[in-house]
Amino acid sequence: MSTEFWLRAATNSALIVAGVSALSLVIAVPGAWLLERTDLPGARVLRKVFTLTYALPSYLLAISWVVLANPNVGWINLWAEKWFGIGKLVNVYHLGGVIFIETSVVFTILFFNFWSGLRQMDPALEEAARLAGAGPWRVFFTITAPILRGNIFAGLVAVGLASLASFGVPAIVATPARKFVLTTAIYAKIQEGSPQAFNEALVIALGMAAVTLGLVILAGRGSKRRVGLVSGKASRAARVELGRWRYPLAVGLYGLWGVLVALPLAALVLSSFFAEPGVLRASNLSLRAWKYVLFTLAEFKTALGNSLLTAGAAAFAVLLAAMLVAIVAWQGHHKGRRGHRLVGRAAEHGAMFCFSIPGTVLALCLIVVLTRFSLMNTLTILVVAYGLKYATLGFQTVRPSAFLIHPSLLEAAQLAGAGFFQRFYRIWLPLLKAPLFAAAILVFMPCFSELTMSILLYGPGTETLGVVLFNLQEYADRSSAAVVGTLLLGVIVVFRIVAEKIRG
Amino acid sequence: MKTARFSLLLLFLLPLVACAPPPEEFWIYTSTYKEVYPLYEPGLREAFPAVAFRWYQSGSEKIAAKILAEEKGGGAQADLLMTSDLFFYQELKKLDLLLPLSGPGVESVPAVYLDPDHAFAINRLPLMVIAYNREKITGDEVPKSFADLLDPRYEGRLTMPSPLESGSALTTALYLHQRFGPPYFEALRRVDVLAAGGNGATLSRIQSGERPVGIVLLENLLKAEEMGLRSVAWVYPEEGALPVPAPLAIFRGTDDVELARRVLDWFFSEEARAIVVKGWIHSVFPGDPPPAGAPALAELELHPWDLATFEQWGTRRQEVKTRFQKTVLE
Numbered sequence: 001m002s003t004e005f006w007l008r009a010a011t012n013s014a015l016i017v018a019g020v021s022a023l024s025l026v027i028a029v030p031g032a033w034l035l036e037r038t039d040l041p042g043a044r045v046l047r048k049v050f051t052l053t054y055a056l057p058s059y060l061l062a063i064s065w066v067v068l069a070n071p072n073v074g075w076i077n078l079w080a081e082k083w084f085g086i087g088k089l090v091n092v093y094h095l096g097g098v099i100f101i102e103t104s105v106v107f108t109i110l111f112f113n114f115w116s117g118l119r120q121m122d123p124a125l126e127e128a129a130r131l132a133g134a135g136p137w138r139v140f141f142t143i144t145a146p147i148l149r150g151n152i153f154a155g156l157v158a159v160g161l162a163s164l165a166s167f168g169v170p171a172i173v174a175t176p177a178r179k180f181v182l183t184t185a186i187y188a189k190i191q192e193g194s195p196q197a198f199n200e201a202l203v204i205a206l207g208m209a210a211v212t213l214g215l216v217i218l219a220g221r222g223s224k225r226r227v228g229l230v231s232g233k234a235s236r237a238a239r240v241e242l243g244r245w246r247y248p249l250a251v252g253l254y255g256l257w258g259v260l261v262a263l264p265l266a267a268l269v270l271s272s273f274f275a276e277p278g279v280l281r282a283s284n285l286s287l288r289a290w291k292y293v294l295f296t297l298a299e300f301k302t303a304l305g306n307s308l309l310t311a312g313a314a315a316f317a318v319l320l321a322a323m324l325v326a327i328v329a330w331q332g333h334h335k336g337r338r339g340h341r342l343v344g345r346a347a348e349h350g351a352m353f354c355f356s357i358p359g360t361v362l363a364l365c366l367i368v369v370l371t372r373f374s375l376m377n378t379l380t381i382l383v384v385a386y387g388l389k390y391a392t393l394g395f396q397t398v399r400p401s402a403f404l405i406h407p408s409l410l411e412a413a414q415l416a417g418a419g420f421f422q423r424f425y426r427i428w429l430p431l432l433k434a435p436l437f438a439a440a441i442l443v444f445m446p447c448f449s450e451l452t453m454s455i456l457l458y459g460p461g462t463e464t465l466g467v468v469l470f471n472l473q474e475y476a477d478r479s480s481a482a483v484v485g486t487l488l489l490g491v492i493v494v495f496r497i498v499a500e501k502i503r504g
Numbered sequence: 505m506k507t508a509r510f511s512l513l514l515l516f517l518l519p520l521v522a523c524a525p526p527p528e529e530f531w532i533y534t535s536t537y538k539e540v541y542p543l544y545e546p547g548l549r550e551a552f553p554a555v556a557f558r559w560y561q562s563g564s565e566k567i568a569a570k571i572l573a574e575e576k577g578g579g580a581q582a583d584l585l586m587t588s589d590l591f592f593y594q595e596l597k598k599l600d601l602l603l604p605l606s607g608p609g610v611e612s613v614p615a616v617y618l619d620p621d622h623a624f625a626i627n628r629l630p631l632m633v634i635a636y637n638r639e640k641i642t643g644d645e646v647p648k649s650f651a652d653l654l655d656p657r658y659e660g661r662l663t664m665p666s667p668l669e670s671g672s673a674l675t676t677a678l679y680l681h682q683r684f685g686p687p688y689f690e691a692l693r694r695v696d697v698l699a700a701g702g703n704g705a706t707l708s709r710i711q712s713g714e715r716p717v718g719i720v721l722l723e724n725l726l727k728a729e730e731m732g733l734r735s736v737a738w739v740y741p742e743e744g745a746l747p748v749p750a751p752l753a754i755f756r757g758t759d760d761v762e763l764a765r766r767v768l769d770w771f772f773s774e775e776a777r778a779i780v781v782k783g784w785i786h787s788v789f790p791g792d793p794p795p796a797g798a799p800a801l802a803e804l805e806l807h808p809w810d811l812a813t814f815e816q817w818g819t820r821r822q823e824v825k826t827r828f829q830k831t832v833l834e
Binding site for chain 2: 176180278279288377459473475
């Protein structure tokens with residue numbers, strides 16, 4: 001009886017992974033190439049805009065698409081009917097809706113993977129081909145793409161894993177159409193509340209973890225073919241001149257981003273000012289939902305505090321762990337200590353695995369393990385979950401810089417009688433300030449808006465922003481959900497701008 | 505490097521210590537709306553100045569799942585339960601998890617609303633009615649009864665809250681199942697009902713016109729009307745509005761039994777009863793006024809119910825839930 005339900009969910013998940021990967025490939029690879037290798041106008045701005053998109057939680061877009069594209073009164077459908085007489089043009093409640101919304105955020109993973117490859121590879125190869133008379137298409141398909149196929153593959157695996165793990169988008173737009181994916185099916189089973197259903201969900205979750213492990217190993221093999229780092233860059237590639245395609249292509253890319261991201265976000269902000277949810281009419285404009293969220297809804301303040309606290313604690317814990325892992329790995333690397341090297345690598349691989357497995361799976365495992373320590377209903381369980389999930393972002397940012405620190409520095413300190421803690425404060429910490437700051441932001445941001453794990457792990461008094469937003473949208477009042485979404489969006493944008501400013 | 509390893513371990517343990525569970529508090533788990541339960545706070549604080557009241561608000565069924573999980577993990581954190589799934593209270597009573605109630609407030613509850621063994625007492629009677637979007641549903645399209653809703657013309661236009669999340673939705677499902685049998689669920693599926701979230705989300709869908717007809721709690725409609733939102737009207741269905749008896753109870757595991765009894769009894773004080781009415785719900789006390797915009801209970805035609813029949817139906821609570829899930833939701 002249930003087997004069929006899980007099989008359908010697995011099929012739907014597979015369809016979404018395939019669809020999102022294919023669509024991302026079509027958008028990200030040509031997009032990155034246009035931005036890096038051609039004279040496309042406004043390329044810098046577009047790149048910044050994509051960076052911002054990368055930081056968005058995709059469920060924010062799902063909330064807006066429900067307003068824009070629900071079959072009966074979605075704004076796009078109303079406009080299409082009014083101007084072109086076409087009824088029910090689009091329907092977001094569909095697996096296709098999930099693929100579309102998910103792609104509009106996760107394609108940036110592949111975009112940046114491919115883009116950094118383009119920047120690192122030696123452009124002399126492409127130039128040589130061009131001098132030998134090959135056109136831009138031929139250069140791309142015979143030189144650029146084959147050289148960077150490792151980057152494409154790694155990016156695609158990351159995109160696939162992200163779409164497999166996604167919970168918010170399918171919960172908002174696929175569940176109403178009775179389409180379950182693995183993550184939402186697990187959530188539904190847990191909502192049922194019986195121990196039997198929980199065990200069923202756990203078995204499926206462990207299966208997902210196994211599949212992920214397989215994919216990660218495969219990806220590890222594949223990305224060995226990633227382009228080798230050529231530091232100390234060769235000459236800058238000559239830009240391909242787009243000629244009369246320059247402006248149409250730029251407009252196309254801006255338009256694409258407008259449809260994928262700007263339009264839904266505008267709809268989100270606008271719908272927060274509606275008295276009655278989703279009714280597009282001047283007389284319906286009101287500040288009711290804002291007043292409600294800011295002044296009446298006690299949970300909002302609790303959740304804001306909880307999200308700041310847990311994301312901050314997780315970021316802090318990850319930074320400390322990243323430092324120590326980097327130091328241990330450094331000892332292995334520079335001093336040739338085998339034990340240290342192994343410990344360092346084990347920690348890094350473990351973190352990578354926690355990052356790769358779906359949040360739903362990680363949360364379920366934590367429930368099983370941590371209920372024994374009566375940690376349910378505490379913020380601790382959230383901090384542990386966030387820390388495990390995003391540790392790798394910290395590890396990967398800190399280690400490369402740590403490896404650049406020359407052993408002579410530390411030897412000198414040691415000879416002068418500095419103990420471990422003194423070396424830590426006087427040498428490691430100051431030299432790694434910049435990567436540590438970058439790592440803190442990388443970890444803090446996704447934790448601050450986390451939903452997938454929080455929805456399973458939160459309890460009375462430990463609601464987070466993602467949880468409050470999701471419950472408002474799905475259970476209570478959509479206008480208020482739009483308010484919380486707008487505030488979350490504001491925080492993310494401000495954070496990104498501040499981060500760019502400090503880094504620049 | 506021993507120090508490094510040691511501090512690594514220490515650092516991973518640090519957040520565990522930092523976020524240890526807070527000291528003694530009085531927990532109320534409730535499905536009462538987020539804008540209504542804070543109204544109880546000032547009165548409670550005045551009556552029990554030494555107690556720190558903490559609230560957990562969610563759908564009745566989500567709370568039920570949470571409580572069962574907490575009980576399994578070594579005892580519920582909740583001290584007082586105030587939701588709208590009577591069947592769950594009857595189940596808790598059978599599991600011997602509820603403390604018998606006493607106090608002048610509880611004693612004054614009309615007998616039909618009081619469990620014979622005082623395991624729980626009902627203080628409010630939310631009603632499920634049929635609502636529709638005034639603009640999208642007009643003339644003879646306005647449904648009159650629950651039976652009407654199965655008409656093919658409502659295909660893709662019907663909504664209700666989810667019985668897996670909301671207690672009033674589960675109670676509704678049990679009424680409909682009892683009255684019309686399993687074919688009603690199959691017919692709901694045929695008209696492609698969207699059963700999701702709570703009554704708030706359901707009203708959102710009716711207001712926006714995304715699903716212009718729905719089964720929803722009267723209190724949400726009264727509240728919208730009082731706020732000047734006029735896009736939705738409602739009818740009291742021919743079968744009678746469905747009463748969703750909403751009880752209160754306290755758990756055996758509570759730390760201070762006497763305190764818990766007194767807090768519960770406070771919810772039957774005149775002050776607390778006035779808040780029930782202010783929250784747009786009918787109080788069970790005959791002398792209390794009806795909520796603004798609604799007729800008194802005595803003037804309304806209600807679907808018949810009583811504690812004994814609910815106890816009979818309740819034995820099939822899980823079965824009906826699962827049937828609804830398989831038939832309508834999957």
